[in-house]
Amino acid sequence: MDDIPIPLPHRPQRFMDRLRAFMRSRHLAYKTEKTYCFWIKDFIRFHQMRKPQELNKRDVDEWLSHLANRRSVSINTQKTALNAVVFLYKQFLEIDLGELRFEKTSKGRRLPVVFTHQEAMAVLEQMHGYHKLAASLMYGSGLRVMEAVRLRVQDIDFAQQCLFVRESKGEKTRRTLLPTSLLAPLKAQVDLVLALHQRDLEEGFGAVYLPFALSKKYPKAATSPNWQYVFPAPERSKDPRSDAIRRHHVGEQQVRRAVANALATTGIRKKASCHTFRHSFATNLLAKGTDIRNIQELLGHTDVNTTMIYTHVIGIHERGVVSPLD
Numbered sequence: 001m002d003d004i005p006i007p008l009p010h011r012p013q014r015f016m017d018r019l020r021a022f023m024r025s026r027h028l029a030y031k032t033e034k035t036y037c038f039w040i041k042d043f044i045r046f047h048q049m050r051k052p053q054e055l056n057k058r059d060v061d062e063w064l065s066h067l068a069n070r071r072s073v074s075i076n077t078q079k080t081a082l083n084a085v086v087f088l089y090k091q092f093l094e095i096d097l098g099e100l101r102f103e104k105t106s107k108g109r110r111l112p113v114v115f116t117h118q119e120a121m122a123v124l125e126q127m128h129g130y131h132k133l134a135a136s137l138m139y140g141s142g143l144r145v146m147e148a149v150r151l152r153v154q155d156i157d158f159a160q161q162c163l164f165v166r167e168s169k170g171e172k173t174r175r176t177l178l179p180t181s182l183l184a185p186l187k188a189q190v191d192l193v194l195a196l197h198q199r200d201l202e203e204g205f206g207a208v209y210l211p212f213a214l215s216k217k218y219p220k221a222a223t224s225p226n227w228q229y230v231f232p233a234p235e236r237s238k239d240p241r242s243d244a245i246r247r248h249h250v251g252e253q254q255v256r257r258a259v260a261n262a263l264a265t266t267g268i269r270k271k272a273s274c275h276t277f278r279h280s281f282a283t284n285l286l287a288k289g290t291d292i293r294n295i296q297e298l299l300g301h302t303d304v305n306t307t308m309i310y311t312h313v314i315g316i317h318e319r320g321v322v323s324p325l326d
Contacts, residue, residue, distance in 0.1 A: 113276050123259065142299050153229075229249040
């Protein structure tokens, strides 16, 4: 349950608790909240635990330059740290930092690792049960691992043969492909989920976590079959915020471990992970001539420049380039 926000005091007094409460009032994703808090704490520690209100833009420049020069972070990491501290000052403290003049990192962005279709299928063949189904959705629909485990029954549209990804990065909703080969396994999984849900109801449980304030707006939604997770946890557990006993979704780490074990079995010598399936979804579509804007929409990228990175990953052979030696 590492994606459930930690409970906060009713009236937060500590600085970080007040900051977290402010982030939640702005509906930031919990993963964003954790990332921003990590970098803000790093910023405070770098300046010997001084209060951010006592610091200025030169102190921010010094810290960001330190990340580039001393810690050799990547471009994206430095951008994330910058976003965190700008949110702290501009949104939370309402302090205008003005124009920042920090040294930008020279460590470039790495190209994503991708599977060939044969490698992706080889990894999937070593997996079983719901782990295999979740990984198949990452490759066949371009889902992130968190998006796969958070799927609800209502997110699967069998008639239109598509998936709705709602609890996504940045809280954006998008529609993506549902592979024909996964229709039967997903229907079987949904039947299993509904049977498990019925048993939970009979035992006096059956409610699931609902995002934001939906549980107050729709009191019966938590026990509705539509809101049940497609990949429910084997056991019920206590929600740390309300102490309610619920059945959450399976943990991301369980799926990550299953993919890592499958990779070790296949002997594929790549620095691959769950996210490699998502990268491979994009590069396979691009190699087949799918328009980059369509791929952007399927992946849920806000900026097409983020999607453009895959144009550098497509192999030279797919682009018809042949070595002079050959």
